[in-house]
């Protein structure tokens with residue numbers, strides 16, 4: 154049985170905690186959060202423990218998930234009472250290097266984690282990067298926890314910053330694409346709600362197929378495009394609009410911002 158505590162209970166903590174709770178993982182869940190009224194309301198709704206003070210939580214659990222914004226790290230002021238064991242810390246903070254976390258927390262039992270909002274439906278693509286010298290037991294424990302919210306891959310810290318520009322930020326890009334696709338159907342007269350359902354299920358089905366099939370996406374695309382048919386007309390329009398290059402630019406821009414934040 155492991156005691157897991159979240160510090161900060163915003164979008165990501167609220168996405169991750171329900172998935173961990175319903176996964177069957179042998180654990181307890183607790184969290185601390187600046188806004189006490191919101192904290193108590195969420196604790197009642199989910200049936201997890203709310204601990205008003207960050208340091209109290211920090212000293213009581215085996216694993217701490219840091220789920221505040223990067224610029225809020227300095228306000229946390231976490232301290233252990235004599236005899237309390239240093240918890241394993243999973244930091245969700247984008248663009249916040251292990252070195253900075255080590256300085257803020259004063260220890261090395263650190264893992265950086267980049268999940269995404271699909272954690273709320275246990276479908277996150279999560280990347281984790283362990284700090285130097287961490288035991289295999291800690292790495293395995295972190296992976297077991299993260300596997301409850303979706304898929305997990307392990308990279309080094311540099312890899313996490315790079316991949317994070319897609320797996321962490323990507324849902325926003327895909328939601329924008331989904332919205333644009335639905336707008337096109339609305340322009341053609343299809344009702345809004347049906348347009349969103351068609352856009353989302355078409356994206357999901359394509360992603361499920363690509364994951365199951367393991368063939369190159371271009372091979373899958375070729376199966377859809379009949380010579381002289383309807384799809385190739387759309388593919389040509391996408392190429393003319395620079396959709397592929399726009400997406401590459403988006404991911405490189407997010408990575409650029411990650412590096413800026415890491416300075």
Ligand SMILES: NC(=O)C1=CN([C@@H]2O[C@H](COP(=O)(O)OP(=O)(O)OC[C@H]3O[C@@H](n4cnc5c(N)ncnc54)[C@H](O)[C@@H]3O)[C@@H](O)[C@H]2O)C=CC1
Nearest residue numbers: 161162163164165186187220221222223225228245246247
């Ligand atoms: N939103 C996303 O899709 C993703 C976010 N992340 C990372 O996860 C972290 C959290 O992001 P969000 O959940 O979006 O942020 P958020 O702003 O929704 O949540 C932050 C929470 O921390 C609380 N908080 C702030 N200062 C505090 C303090 N001193 N003590 C206790 N609680 C405090 C706030 O009240 C809030 O509930 C960030 O570091 C972000 O980089 C990582 C991957 C995806």
Ligand SMILES: O=C(O)[C@@H]1CCC=N1
Nearest residue numbers: 247317320321322323
């Ligand atoms: O936008 C951000 O900074 C965070 C990190 C990845 C997704 N959201």
